[in-house]
Amino acid sequence: MGRAKEWMLEQEERGWYEGPDSSVCPDCFDDDVLSSFVREHADAFECDYCGNTSQDNGEDPGPIAAPFNAVMEVIAEGLFKEWNYADDEGIPYESAEGGYLAETVDRWDLVYDWVPVSNEKLQRDIAKRLPDQQFCERDFGSLGPAQSMAVDWESFCHVVKHRNRFVFIRPQSRMTASPPEQTNEAEPGVLDSFGPSELELAPEEILDTIGHIVESASLVRRVPAGTIFKRARVHSRKRMYRSAETLGTPPENKVRYPNRMSPSGIAMFYGALDGYTAVAETKTRRLTPEEIVTVAEFVSTKDFSAIDFSNLPRVPSLFSNSSRRERGAISFLHDFVQELSKPIRRNSREHTEYVPTQVVTEYFRYAFRPSSGEPVRGIYYPSSRVPNGVACVLFFDREACGVAPESAWTRPEQFLKLDVKSIARMRRRPAREKPPPPASQGSLFS
Numbered sequence: 001m002g003r004a005k006e007w008m009l010e011q012e013e014r015g016w017y018e019g020p021d022s023s024v025c026p027d028c029f030d031d032d033v034l035s036s037f038v039r040e041h042a043d044a045f046e047c048d049y050c051g052n053t054s055q056d057n058g059e060d061p062g063p064i065a066a067p068f069n070a071v072m073e074v075i076a077e078g079l080f081k082e083w084n085y086a087d088d089e090g091i092p093y094e095s096a097e098g099g100y101l102a103e104t105v106d107r108w109d110l111v112y113d114w115v116p117v118s119n120e121k122l123q124r125d126i127a128k129r130l131p132d133q134q135f136c137e138r139d140f141g142s143l144g145p146a147q148s149m150a151v152d153w154e155s156f157c158h159v160v161k162h163r164n165r166f167v168f169i170r171p172q173s174r175m176t177a178s179p180p181e182q183t184n185e186a187e188p189g190v191l192d193s194f195g196p197s198e199l200e201l202a203p204e205e206i207l208d209t210i211g212h213i214v215e216s217a218s219l220v221r222r223v224p225a226g227t228i229f230k231r232a233r234v235h236s237r238k239r240m241y242r243s244a245e246t247l248g249t250p251p252e253n254k255v256r257y258p259n260r261m262s263p264s265g266i267a268m269f270y271g272a273l274d275g276y277t278a279v280a281e282t283k284t285r286r287l288t289p290e291e292i293v294t295v296a297e298f299v300s301t302k303d304f305s306a307i308d309f310s311n312l313p314r315v316p317s318l319f320s321n322s323s324r325r326e327r328g329a330i331s332f333l334h335d336f337v338q339e340l341s342k343p344i345r346r347n348s349r350e351h352t353e354y355v356p357t358q359v360v361t362e363y364f365r366y367a368f369r370p371s372s373g374e375p376v377r378g379i380y381y382p383s384s385r386v387p388n389g390v391a392c393v394l395f396f397d398r399e400a401c402g403v404a405p406e407s408a409w410t411r412p413e414q415f416l417k418l419d420v421k422s423i424a425r426m427r428r429r430p431a432r433e434k435p436p437p438p439a440s441q442g443s444l445f446s
């Protein structure tokens with residue numbers, strides 16, 4: 001075999017071809033991992049793609065660009081973690097059917113869709129270094145974790161919306177109520193219980209899987225005593241509301257409409273961390289001249305646990321060391337939360353539309369037990385109406401908000417206390433308070 005041929009085969013085996021050496025700067029990538037790799041390996045003073053030079057970077061001009069071939073190695077490694085040649089994945093090819101019998105992409109689309117760059121020339125150079133083959137997802141036969149969870153979630157939604165809603169716990173699974181498939185090797189690593197599934201999961205298994213993902217992603221947080229929750233109520237101007245009875249969780253018989261996380265008849269405390277969001281979530285249109293909005297603060301009187309969907313971890317880069325299942329699980333969480341915080345619509349479809357999230361909420365409330373062993377008493381979620389606004393639903397009834405119980409014999413646990421001094425009547429939405437600090441883990445909770 002000739003030298004050149006040998007070289008070609010070697011490069012193909014590796015997955016990419018080395019080319020003439022050029023240098024690239026961190027600004028040419030929209031990916032933290034690639035940009036910081038470039039910074040660490042910079043040895044040139046000019047970027048051959050965007051023309052950035054060290055001089056542009058101010059007083060202390062050090063090298064700013066790294067060898068393209070070095071970065072290309074990281075890019076190829078990342079791509080091949082999740083993608084492979086269609087031929088190597090055993091995808092049948094039928095010329096009569098017009099090609100591969102599965103969805104494949106060529107190298108141009110692969111790079112366009114999966115390598116975040118801010119420079120077209122760079123994008124072309126990356127694609128040109130990949131073999132001219134058709135690519136498909138690695139392990140094509142079994143769906144990747146992200147897709148498999150998406151499929152499972154879709155089937156879950158269908159079941160609870162249209163088939164059976166109230167009893168889907170199978171007797172057998174009740175007997176062996178343990179987390180699905182724990183591989184007890186050393187640490188039960190992040191999201192390890194979340195593997196690709198060959199079979200469609202049963203609804204209760206999907207709930208457990210969501211529970212595991214929530215726990216693995218550390219979304220269960222402690223809400224300290226003294227946390228302020230704002231609640232808004234829109235009402236006639238002729239009325240005056242100043243009590244926990246009228247401003248806290250409504251009485252059960254007044255809960256006529258289903259909400260995104262609770263069906264009609266089940267009362268929960270819907271609120272927000274700031275007044276602007278509380279009003280925006282309560283009243284979507286302008287107030288009529290007869291209406292007024294009262295905003296009140298409820299302060300938590302003791303610590304409790306809640307799930308925080310308002311501040312999800314970012315989906316790890318394809319080029320980081322994160323595992324594929326971790327990326328899949330976190331991207332599922334993002335899709336799920338988007339669903340959870342979709343703007344609510346009153347069009348009679350709400351009676352079925354919100355059933356899946358109502359079931360999940362009920363699961364978190366009654367069946368989910370995080371490792372702390374403490375029950376979860378609420379869910380934080382991003383407001384669909386206010387960017388960076390955080391809304392919440394707390395599983396507190398009227399008594400938990402401080403309303404005296406109807407029977408003198410019960411002594412319910414109180415979690416929230418109305419701060420009467422905070423009550424404000426407004427003709428329009430309150431001014432937007434300073435938004436909370438940019439999303440960083442644990443900013444909402446201490």
Ligand SMILES: [Zn+2]
Nearest residue numbers: 025028047050
């Ligand atoms: Zn550049």
